Amino acid sequence: MVLDDLGSSLRGTLDKLRGQSRISEEDVDEVVKEIQRSLLQADVDVSLVMDLSDSIKERALEEEPPGGTTARDHVLRIVYEELVGLVGDSTNLPLEEQTIMLAGLQGSGKTTSAAKMAWWFSKKGLRPAVIQTDTFRPGAYDQAKQMTERAEVDFYGDPDEDDPVKIARDGLEATSDADVQIVDTAGRHALEDDLIDEIEDIEAEVQPDRSLLVLDAAIGQGAKDQARQFEDSVGIDGVVISKLDGTAKGGGALTAVNETGSTIAFLGTGETVQDIERFEPDGFISRLLGMGDLKQLTERVERAMEETGDEEEDWDPEDMLKGEFTLKDMRQQMNALNNMGPLSQVMDMIPGMGGGMMDQLPDDAMDVTQDRMRQFEVVMDSMTEEELENPRSVGASQIRRVAKGAGVSEETVRELLEQHKMMARTMKQFQGMGDGDMQRMMKKMGG
């Protein structure tokens, strides 16, 4: 996937800054070189890469690191912010009634993305329908029909009609019960005039609330011209980058998004209807910088849960992702993690939590040794239900009481509360990561 190896190479370079409190120009140069190499290899446009490196260099040397941060944290934060800036915001996509038109070259992944998006909207509780107006590509009708069946969403197409505008009109009417109408259009191998004419005609008929351009992650620098032309003819509200699961680098698509001032709406990560992710810049970059081995982690979690045995029945990891992360959640987490080995190693395997991201946290944030966990257990046993549910409410007098009850120092109780705060913050980051792997993993953790 795009910039895949940026995380590891950058981490190596940043590790050299460990223990330093000031950063030299040479250090910054080295970091910037790594980033340039990675971005250029991933097909990001040269001038964009240069702008980004200048900006990182300038900020790293001129901005005063906030008190207590190391040189490494300082640089990492700037790199992170600049990369988030590079990929831009996520396309605004309210969960409400709307019509979405998909445009793109043939083979870019439009039909697949239409079905995937419909599936995604249906999981959000809306009723979507896909309207297939591609009369140019043989097989587009069957493909859309099959995929929408798999996604269990409404579908309209007419294999006997060769006027796409008429299909669009009839389709909108036939699926008027749907909340979200997704209109798939034809592509060509190149941007021929008749393609542009056709899509403009469909657009005039459909009057979509949003037009999304589907770009193949493998597209390279050609993406820029494509994006500009579509932007000029129908206007682009957002981009879907497809096929990010392959060896494709995605940098061309990123450049196109950046140059046309557009945003990314979805990422396509496979051939089945579920292989779609809503694009979230923070989560995306976090993962990039610390891509972990999710599969390995999941296996470990499974093993750990087998060993942990009984869990508290009322504990639902989904709730934890949605709402407040309580001390009870933390206890469950600690139990599960305890069985998996050193926490730092486990965290390294979670996308977005590996190396880079973890180093943004204060040094001792994840330093939960087994002994400390046992101590925390004892402390939690001395807390009331209300305190466990609502750790923020625990004040000085309660800390005194709990410390006494647990036979530990007040400092230990404070440390527990501090640890909880850190983890709650971390959970907030998970919440930004979309519905995919993370939630499945948390579910497994919860058993």
Ligand code: GDP
């Ligand atoms: P269209 O011509 O733009 O409608 O493109 P299609 O939706 O037919 O996609 C072209 C090919 O790319 C098909 O073989 C799809 O299965 C494949 N494809 C689309 N999206 C993805 C993706 O995210 N990952 C992978 N691996 N293949 C994809």
